[in-house]
Amino acid sequence: MPACAVIVLAAGQGTRMRSSLPKVLHKVGARAMIDWTLAAAQSFGADRRIVVVGPHAPQVRAHLERAERPPEIAVQAQPLGTGHAVLAAREALSDFEGDVVVLYGDTPLIRPETLQAMAAVRAVHGGVVVLGFRAENPAGYGRLIEDEQGRIARIVEERDADAEEKAVNLCNSGVFLADAKLLMQLLSMVRADNAKKEYYLTDIVGLGRSAGFATRYVGCPETEVLGVNSRLELSQAEAVFQNRARTEAMLAGVTMIDPNTVYFSYDTAIEADVVIEPHVFFGPGVSVAAGAHIKAHCHLEGATVGPGAQLGPFARLRPGADLRAHVKIGNFVEVKNAVFHEKAQASHLTYVGDAEVGARANLGCGTITCNYDGFDKHHTVIGEDAFIGSDTALVAPVRIGAGAITGAGSVITKDVEPDALVVSRSPQKSVPGWAKAFRERKKAERAGRGKP
Ligand code: UD1
Ligand code: CA
Numbered sequence: 184m185p186a187c188a189v190i191v192l193a194a195g196q197g198t199r200m201r202s203s204l205p206k207v208l209h210k211v212g213a214r215a216m217i218d219w220t221l222a223a224a225q226s227f228g229a230d231r232r233i234v235v236v237g238p239h240a241p242q243v244r245a246h247l248e249r250a251e252r253p254p255e256i257a258v259q260a261q262p263l264g265t266g267h268a269v270l271a272a273r274e275a276l277s278d279f280e281g282d283v284v285v286l287y288g289d290t291p292l293i294r295p296e297t298l299q300a301m302a303a304v305r306a307v308h309g310g311v312v313v314l315g316f317r318a319e320n321p322a323g324y325g326r327l328i329e330d331e332q333g334r335i336a337r338i339v340e341e342r343d344a345d346a347e348e349k350a351v352n353l354c355n356s357g358v359f360l361a362d363a364k365l366l367m368q369l370l371s372m373v374r375a376d377n378a379k380k381e382y383y384l385t386d387i388v389g390l391g392r393s394a395g396f397a398t399r400y401v402g403c404p405e406t407e408v409l410g411v412n413s414r415l416e417l418s419q420a421e422a423v424f425q426n427r428a429r430t431e432a433m434l435a436g437v438t439m440i441d442p443n444t445v446y447f448s449y450d451t452a453i454e455a456d457v458v459i460e461p462h463v464f465f466g467p468g469v470s471v472a473a474g475a476h477i478k479a480h481c482h483l484e485g486a487t488v489g490p491g492a493q494l495g496p497f498a499r500l501r502p503g504a505d506l507r508a509h510v511k512i513g514n515f516v517e518v519k520n521a522v523f524h525e526k527a528q529a530s531h532l533t534y535v536g537d538a539e540v541g542a543r544a545n546l547g548c549g550t551i552t553c554n555y556d557g558f559d560k561h562h563t564v565i566g567e568d569a570f571i572g573s574d575t576a577l578v579a580p581v582r583i584g585a586g587a588i589t590g591a592g593s594v595i596t597k598d599v600e601p602d603a604l605v606v607s608r609s610p611q612k613s614v615p616g617w618a619k620a621f622r623e624r625k626k627a628e629r630a631g632r633g634k635p
Contacts, residue, residue: 184228184302184306185280185281185282185362186230186279186280186281186282187227187228187229187230187231187281187282187283187284187302188229188230188231188232188233188276188279188281188282188283188284188363189224189227189229189231189232189233189283189284189285189286190233190234190235190257190269190272190283190284190285190286191217191220191221191224191232191233191234191235191254191285191286191287191288192235192265192268192269192285192286192287192288192357193205193206193207193217193234193235193236193237193243193287193288193289194235194236194237194240194258194259194262194268194271195237195262195268195288195289196237196239196262197289197412199412199413200412200413200414200417201413201414202414204242205240205242205243206288206289206411206412207243207288207289208242208243208246209411209417211291211292211411211417211420211421211424211449212421212424212425212428212447212448212449213448213449213466213467214448214449214450214467215246216288216289216290216291216411216420217234217243217246217247217288218250219291219292219293219449220286220287220288220290220291220293221234221250221254223286223293223294223295223298224284224286224298225252226295227284227295227298227299229284230281231255231275231276231279232254232255233254233255233256233257233272233275233276234247234254234255234256234257234288235257235258235259235268235269235271235272236256236257236258236259237258237259237262238258238260244256255275257271257272257274257275258271259271263375263381263382264375264379264381264382264383264384265287265357265381265382265383265384265385266370266373266381266382266383266384266385266386266387267381267382268384269285269366269370269384270367270370270371270382273367273370276363276367279363280363280364281362281363282302282305282360282361282362282363283359283360283361283362283363283366284298284301284358284359284360285357285358285359285360285366285384286357286358287357287358287410289410289411289412290356290357290358290408290409290410290411291411291420291424292406292407292408292409292420292423292424292427293314293356293358293407293408294403294407297314297358297401297403297407298358298360300401300403301314301358301360301401302360304399304401305360305361305399308397308399309362309396309397310361310365310391310396310397310398310399311359311360311361311365311366311369311387311388311391311396311397311398311399312359312360312361312399312400312401313327313335313338313355313356313358313359313360313388313398313399313400313401314356314357314358314359314360314400314401314402314403314408315327315335315353315354315355315356315400315401315402315403316353316354316356316402316403316404316405316407316408317352317353317354317402317405318352318354318405319352319405321341321349321351321352321354322341323341324341324354324355324410325338325339325340325341325354325355325385326338326339326341326344326348326349326351326352326353326354326355327351327353327354327355327400328348328351329353334392334397334398334399335388335392335398335399335400336388336389336392336398337386337388337389337392338355338383338385338386338388338389340377340378340379340383340385342377342378342379343377343378353400355385356403356407356408356410357384357408357410358408359384359387361387361391365391365396366387369386369387369390369391369394370382370384370387372390373386373387373390374386406423407423409423424447424449425446425447428447428451429442429443429445429447432447432451432453435453435454435455436454436455436456436457437453437454437455437456437457437458437459438456438457438458438459439458439459440458440459440460440461441461441462444461444462444463445459445461445462445463445464445465446463446464446465447465448465448466448467448468448469449467450467450468450469451465451467451469451470452469452470452471453470453471454471454472454473454474454475454490455473456473456474457471457472457473457474457475457476457477458475458476458477459477460477460478460479460495460496461479461480462479462480463477463479463480463481463482463483463495464481464482464483465483465484466482466483466484466485467484467485468484468485468486468502469483469484469485469486469487469488469500470487470488471488472487472488472489472490472491472492472508473490473491474490474491475488475489475490475491475492475493475494476492476493476494477494477495478493478494478495478496478498479495479496479497480495480496480497481494481495481496481497481498481499481500482498482499482500483499483500483504484500484501484502485500485501485502485503485504486500486501486502486503486504486505486506486518487504487505487506488500488506489506489507489508489509489510489525490508490509491508491509492506492507492508492509492510492511492512493509493510493511493512493513494506494512495512495513495514496514497514497515498512498513498514498515498516498517498518499516499517499518500512500517500518501517501518501519501520501536502519502520503519503520503521504518504519504520504521505521505522505523506518506523507522507523507524507525507527507542508525508526509525509526510523510524510525510526510527510528511526511527511528511529511530512528512529512530513528513529513530513531514530514531514532515531515532515533516529516530516531516532516533516534516535517533517534517535517536518535518536519535519536519537520536520537520538521535521536521537521538521539521540521552522538522539522540523535523540524539524540524541524542524543524544524567525542525543526542526543527540527541527542527543527544527545527546528544528545528546529545529546529550530546530548531548531549532548532549533546533548533549533550533551534550534551534552535550535552535563536552536554536555536560537552537554537560537561537562537563537579538552538554538562538563538564538565538579539562539563539564539565540565541564541565541566541567541568541569541585542567542568543567543568544565544566544567544568544569544570544571545569545570545571546565546571547570547571547572547573547574547575547591548573548574549573549574549575550571550573550574550575550577551575551576551577552577552579553576553577553578553579554579560579561579561580562579562580563577563579563580563581563582563583564581564582564583565577565582565583566582566583566584566585566586566587566601567585567586568585568586569583569584569585569586569587569588569589570587570588570589571583571589572588572589572590572591572592572593573591573592574591574592574593575589575590575591575592575593575594575595576593576594576595577595578594578595578596581595581596581597581598581599582598582599583595583598583599584598584599584600584601584602584603585601585602586601586602587599587600587601587602587603587604587605588603588604588605589604589605589606590604590605590606590607590608592608593605593606593607593608594607595607
């Protein structure tokens with residue numbers, strides 16, 4: 184394969200989003216659209232990745248600079264069209280020899296396999312390869328006009344199309360593949376003589392063909408190249424991603440009773456033989472090991488669920504929750520930045536934050552780690568086999584020794600030694616007959632006021 188550079192266009196205004204956030208930073212599957220495209224470029228094996236940004240969106244640049252593997256950035260001073268935008272990367276590629284793929288920052292669901300298919304066609308025919316799709320409703324897209332041999336004669340934008348061209352449902356995805364030098368040469372010939380008075384990238388096809396180069400297309404499903412221009416289309420892209428993630432999970436051995444109510448993030452990792460009940464949300468950074476059972480209505484983010492663990496119904500795992508093998512976390516339990524070692528459990532109505540819970544420890548109903556004093560977070564350590572009585576408040580920093588028991592309702596402020604019983608509650612007082620006497624006095628008062 185020749186060396187390959189990917190140019191991602193992200194300098195459009197994105198006005199149809201009606202947002203203060205630049206369009207390409209809106210998320211699909213909890214990942215910014217621009218990051219999806221860059222990830223696809225990476226898996227495709229791009230040697231260079233250049234994002235074309237506008238001067239009006241410093242947030243996009245800041246976002247890209249923070250990335251683990253920051254791409255190169257080129258600035259398009261004015262949004263004069265997609266062809267003009269690609270030219271903004273010309274200088275960066277001035278001594279680059281190889282192929283260029285053009286992707287749009289608002290088309291997040293493109294798969295590296297599809298780019299591979301385009302490269303295969305270019306390897307045989309050379310010239311320019313376009314990624315096309317058959318649209319159910321082609322309105323708004325550029326149309327690929329085929330010749331008798333099934334090659335692409337030219338691309339016509341919706342606004343510039345006549346009735347016959349508008350009837351064509353073979354559309355332009357916006358993804359192009361061509362030799363770098365050829366691409367830049369064709370782009371320098373593009374004129375803004377169209378309805379929008381813009382420099383269209385799409386014109387390189389007609390120009391390339393006139394110059395005698397092959398102009399082929401590769402087809403892909405419409406859902407893969409859905410271009411996001413509005414919030415409505417953002418939700419449609421999200422739906423495509425969710426369906427893809429659900430399908431992949433089920434094919435990999437995950438059982439879902441109602442997959443349409445389970446939501447994934449781009450990096451959710453679930454092993455085989457996990458059962459997921461309805462209405463479960465996976466935020467970013469979650470992995471679930473084989474045999475775990477996630478009951479209905481759970482919310483997880485930044486969490487690890489170990490093999491055979493049981494979660495929910497109605498449990499919440501926040502970042503840093505780390506459940507080891509066969510841990511049990513029940514209803515209305517919230518875990519944040521805390522490790523539960525093997526077979527530890529908290530079955531009901533509990534908050535565990537900034538803590539380490541030893542193997543087989545049992546946290547009774549209503550256990551609370553009081554981890555925050557309004558300024559700092561403090562740590563709680565619960566030893567192996569400890570038994571925390573119901574409604575225990577553990578005021579951190581505090582350590583409960585292995586095998587210790589805390590009495591129900593206790594407020595624990597000092598460390599507890601292993602195997603001890605600790606109780607902190609005011610002594611119970613009993614007054615014989617008081618309740619009966621109280622009731623009789625109240626009834627007599629009521630009768631005195633003439634009420635039954
Ligand atoms: C474009 C294509 C159309 C195709 C459709 C697929 C052109 C002329 N039209 O139309 O054939 O069917 O995408 O979704 O190419 N951008 C810049 N600078 C600019 C203009 C745009 O960087 O000056 C970027 C945008 O940020 C966006 C991408 O290019 O990521 C596409 O621009 P957009 O205005 O959305 O093009 P469409 O009208 O959707
Ligand atoms: Ca678009």
